[in-house]
Structure formats: structure tokens, C-alpha cells
Amino acid sequence: MNEIRTKVQLIDIDDDMAGQRIDNFLRNQLKSVPKSVVYRIVRKGEVRVNKKRIKVEYKLQPGDVVRIPPVTITEKTDQQPVISTKLNAVANLESQIIHEDDHLLILNKPSGLAVHGGSGLKFGAIEALRALRPQARFLELVHxxxxxxxxxxxVAKKRSALRHLQAQFREKTVQKYYFALVMGTWKRSDKQVTAPLLKNEVNSIVRVNPKGKPSDTRFKVLENFDKATLVQASPVTGRTHQIRVHCQYKGHPIAWDDRYGDPRFDAYTKTVGIDRLFLHAANIKFRHPTNDEWMEISAPLEAKLEKSLTKLRQL
Known part of the structure; x- marks a missing residue:
């Protein structure tokens, strides 16, 4: 273990940083520091705003000056494999950025990469992007x-952009379209699934259940194959695993879905080179957080999946 002692920080709060609670601000600034330490230094009065003690509920105002005291960060000495893996992921992500401006960044996230670290994972897409943009003062997941x-x-690059974009998600004005390869022949007349979904908090498995939350997904057939259908799925609500469970519920599980899939379909699609979940967030439409103008973004399928679709057409 290595211990690193940080230096005193004085941070000027601008309009973009304002509005957030001091504890959330500190947790973002001191990412490697345990949450208990963050709350302790606030309670002890070591964190000052405008040279005054504050409570954890305090909301930052434009023009505030925050003093963050020195803290000790403990780092493990056996981090080399993790660092090496992270560097590879960071290098690969650069080519997957499909849009970037001063307020947001849009990534064509690869399959198999979590959006953030946790649950035993050392890092995810957001951690890799922060390593890729070390000069960025703010990078947070919008969804x-x-x-x-x-x-x-x-990914928002400013807090104001984060608030604006997340409000659009809450108000359900964001339009999202996914590509999914499903088992069997999806009827063109089946354009909507509204089965309520209930999540098991122990194992995170989601099932259709009358006691569940209202859930709405719109479907459109894009292409029919011999034993599969390529559909476009647009979730109106944003429940966990919504598209995957609604497809299973209709009797058309998605290829290579390890929770809700069908091994027979996986074996069939493997013959054309598919070996991952065939669910891809292909298109999105939303209002840009600065000028409120509509933006439409498309993310191409990886070449491997495109080749698999070509092979399916030849069967």
C-alpha cells in the first residue's frame, strides 16, 4: 500500500458548478477518498466555503470559494495489470467518440464495457473517458x-448540460432507437409491448409482472431472415433490461442474451459469427443543451455484426 497526502485546494465555484450539494461536489473532487472521510471532514469543519463552516446539505452558489483540506489517499501497489488494461481500453475508446463539443461527448460504446466501475469492476467507460480527457473539469454520464x-x-462535459439532458430523459422527449436481432419471425403488426416489469432486487432479474412498473416499448420490423428478425426497438419508458425482457415476453429473445435468451438461438447465430448480445443503441434524437436545437446522432454497428447480417441474408 502507498499513502499519498494531497495538498490544500481552493476552488472557485462558477455558474456551472453551482446548485449541487457540498457533499456531492466533494465526492466528485475526491474520487479515491472513502465517502465516510468526505462526510467527516465536513462535520469537523475542515471544509470551508468562503472561510466559513458549512453543513453537508449546503448548496454551492456562484462565486463561492471552497477550501478542501489535505486528505490521505491509500493506493494499492499491485495495480499494474489494472493500469495496463485501462490504458488499452482508453486507447480503443478514442476512435469510438462519434461527437464532441464544449458541452457533451457522445460515445459509440463497445459491447462488454460497463458504463462505470463498481460491482467488482475497476473501471468503466466514464473512468476511461476521464483518463482520455484529463484536462476536463467535468465528465458525467447522462444515462x-x-x-x-x-x-x-x-456524457455531459458541463453540469448545466447534464441537468438539461437529464431533464429531457425525465420528460421522455429523448427519442432512442435500438437494433436487436431476435429469434423467429416478429409479426409486423406487433408494434407495441406494454407489459409491466418487476425487478428482483436480489439478483437484478426482471420479469413481466402485474405488480411491476408500467413499461412501454415500440417495435418495427427492419428485416426478416430464415430463423431471425432484425427489429428496431424504441423504449418509451426506461426500465432495467426493458427491451430484452419485452422481446423475451413476446417469444422472440435477443441473440446471445445471457439472462433472457434461448441457447438454441445462440447456437444458430453462432454459425454466422455472432458471439455477443445483439442489442445496439443505434440512433438518438434530443435537444442540444445550449441552443435547444434538435440533434440526431447515429452510431454504426460494429463490422463483425454487419458481416453476420450479410451471412444471414445468404442462408
Whole structure:
């Protein structure tokens, strides 16, 4: 173990930083420091705003000056494999950025990469992006997609952009479209699934259940194959695993879905080179946080999946 003692920090709060609670601000500034330490230094009065003691509920105002005291960060000495893995992921992500401006960054996230660290994972897409943009003062996820789902992921570069974009998600004005390869022949007349979904908090498995939360997904057939269908799925609500469970519920599980799939379909699609969840966030439409103008972004399928679709057409 190595211990690193940080220096005193004085941070001027601008309009973009204002509005957040001091504890949340500190947790973002001191990412490697345990939450208990963050709350302790506030309670002891070591954190000052405008040279005064504050409570953890205090909301920062434009023009505030925050003093963050020295803290000790403990780092493990056996981090080399993790660092090496992270560097590889960071290098690969640079080519997956499909849009970037002063307020947001849009990533075509690869399948298999979690959006953030946790649950035994050392890092995810957001940690890799922060390593890729070390000069960025602010990088936060606007929304999340499953680890094995590929495609569009919005990342805010300013707090004002984060608030604006998340408000659009809450108000359901963001339009999202996914590509999914499902088992069997999806009827073109089946354009909507509204089965309520209930999540098991122990194992995170989601099932259709009358006691669940209202859930709405719109579907459109894009292409029919011999034993599969490529559909476009647009979630109106944003429940966990919503598209995957609604497809299973209709009797058309998605290829290579390790929770809700069908091994027979996986074996069939493996013959054309598919070996990952075939669910891809392909298109999104939203209002840009600065000028409120509509933006439409598309993320291409990885070449391997495109080749698999070509092979399916030849069967």
C-alpha cells in the first residue's frame, strides 16, 4: 500500500458548478477518498466555503470559494495489470467518440464495457473517458446502457448540460432507437409491448409482472431472415433490461442474451459469427443543451455484426 497526502485546494465555484450539494461536489473532487472521510471532514469543519463552516446539505452558489483540506489517499501497489488494461481500453475508446463539443461527448460504446466501475469492476467507460480527457473539469454520464449493449452513450462535459439532458430523459422527449436481432419471425403488426416489469432486487432479474412498473416499448420490423428478425426497438419508458425482457415476453429473445435468451438461438447465430448480445443503441434524437436545437446522432454497428447480417441474408 502507498499513502499519498494531497495538498490544500481552493476552488472557485462558477455558474456551472453551482446548485449541487457540498457533499456531492466533494465526492466528485475526491474520487479515491472513502465517502465516510468526505462526510467527516465536513462535520469537523475542515471544509470551508468562503472561510466559513458549512453543513453537508449546503448548496454551492456562484462565486463561492471552497477550501478542501489535505486528505490521505491509500493506493494499492499491485495495480499494474489494472493500469495496463485501462490504458488499452482508453486507447480503443478514442476512435469510438462519434461527437464532441464544449458541452457533451457522445460515445459509440463497445459491447462488454460497463458504463462505470463498481460491482467488482475497476473501471468503466466514464473512468476511461476521464483518463482520455484529463484536462476536463467535468465528465458525467447522462444515462446508462447495459454492459453488453453497444451503441450511443451521452456524457455531459458541463453540469448545466447534464441537468438539461437529464431533464429531457425525465420528460421522455429523448427519442432512442435500438437494433436487436431476435429469434423467429416478429409479426409486423406487433408494434407495441406494454407489459409491466418487476425487478428482483436480489439478483437484478426482471420479469413481466402485474405488480411491476408500467413499461412501454415500440417495435418495427427492419428485416426478416430464415430463423431471425432484425427489429428496431424504441423504449418509451426506461426500465432495467426493458427491451430484452419485452422481446423475451413476446417469444422472440435477443441473440446471445445471457439472462433472457434461448441457447438454441445462440447456437444458430453462432454459425454466422455472432458471439455477443445483439442489442445496439443505434440512433438518438434530443435537444442540444445550449441552443435547444434538435440533434440526431447515429452510431454504426460494429463490422463483425454487419458481416453476420450479410451471412444471414445468404442462408
Amino acid at each position: 446508462r446502457i447495459d454492459r453488453d449493449t453497444s451503441g450511443i452513450l451521452l
